[in-house]
Amino acid sequence: MTGPDVSLVPEHVVAVDVGGSGARLVAVPARGTDGTDGAADPGGAPITLTGRPVRITASGSDAADVVAELVDALAVRQPGLRVAAAAVSVTGLPSLVPDPGALHAVLQAAGAPATAVAADALAAHLGALGGRPGAVAAVGTGAIVLATDLRRRWHRADGWGHLLGDLGSGSWIGAHGLRAAVATHDERPGPASPTLLAAALERFGPVDGWPAALYGRPDRAHVLASFTPAVADAAAAGDLVASGILHDAGTHLAESLAAALRPGIPPLAAVTGGVLQIGAPVTTPLKARLSALRPDVRLVPADGSPLDGALRLARSLVDPRDGELVEPHDTWLTVRATTHPSPASAGKEIRA
Incomplete structure (x- = not known):
């Protein structure tokens, strides 16, 4: 039985976002049949896949394994797909990713002649501000603010x-939320939250088992974050302790944004990530604190997600009309592409 005719498979750009709560991959045609971006091509529906969260061990992040698993799944999902360029947004770069070159190698093994490995903060920035300079707070399992002009000024x-x-x-x-639950369990002085304690007991079992259930896990941050919806639910039900936690979260995010916006960076900011789904209990104190600290800063809605930012970066590698979206940087972005691939040579068949 013969395989697919790869000459009939359009070249794709591939973007991957690897984080503490999971991973996502999207592949879209590099160009539409009418010469426009593939996303605008009615026949160029994106291919989307999801993967597991990154794990942190004594040797660092296993992000390269997560990307390899998704690339293998893509090869099974779409045999013969040709990759013109690929970009990865990864959490923990550079502090927890021991070798960004391993991520480039995974993408190149999938047939991508042009590859980029970006910190999740940079991908979030490109997605939220659409390639404009300014500051972006990426708030998911973790939280980081990157303020940059995308050229020479980088502040974290x-x-x-x-x-x-x-x-x-x-x-x-x-x-x-779990600390408040433990304090309530111990009957320490101060505000108590029977609601948070009950939610934590339902999720994690008896309090005595929590240290063993949490401390030794390589995905501890993800497990802690999994309790956030319970805190949000408690706040929505009127729990003052939970409401105070969310208020403080918004205040902290505003203070990080203000700290990152140094001279030379336009006073433009956005916030992106899953925590924003909580809504006003976080965003209202965030806006109030940022306005008090930096009344000159314009806070705008995020244009897109870190995955959108990684896709924008991948497209910039393959389409010379996009130009250089951002200058490579030792901390935030590495690129392995000497020239823009030509239409005749850009795509190689993805290999399982």
């Missing part, structure tokens, strides 16, 4: 992981 606030920072993130909210 937070993103230090759930043990040292990530203030206002999902892991931060979840951890503070």
Whole structure:
């Protein structure tokens, strides 16, 4: 039985977003049949896949394994697909990813002649502000703010992981919810939250087992963040302790944004990530605190997600009309592409 005729398969650009709560891959035609971007081509429906969260061990992040699993799944889903360029957005770059070159190697093994590996903060920036300079807070399992002109000025606030920072993130909210539950269990003085304690007992079992259930897990940040919806539900039900946690989360995010917006960076900001789904209990104190600290800053809705940013980056590698979207940087972005691939040579068949 013969395989697919790869000459009939349009070239695709591939983007992957690897985070603490899961991973996503999207592949879209590099160009539409009418010469426009593939996303505008009615016959060019995107291929989407999801994967597991990244794991952090003593040797660092296993992000390269996550990307390899998704690329293998893509090869099964779409045999013969040709890749013109690929980009990865990855959490923990550079502090927890021991070798970004391993991510390039996975993409190149899939047939991509032009590859980019970006920190999730940069991909979030490109997605939220659409390639404009400014500051973006990416708030999911972790939290990091990147303020940049995408050329020479790069300023970071937070993103230090759930043990040292990530203030206002999902892991931060979840951890503070569990601390409040433990305080209620111990009957310590101060505001109590029977609602949070009951939710934590239902999710994690008896309190005595929580240390063993949490401390040794390589995905501890993800597990902590999984309690965030319970904190949001408690706040919506009128729990004052939960409401205070969400208020503090928004305040912390505003303070990180203000800290990152240094001279030379336009006073433009956006916030993106799953924590924003909580809505006003986080965003109202965020806006109020940012306005008090930096009244000159214009806070705008995010245009897109980190996956959108990674896709924008992948497209810029293959289409010379897009130009250089962002200058490579030792910390935030590495690129392996000497020239823009030609239409005749850009796509290679993806290999399982």
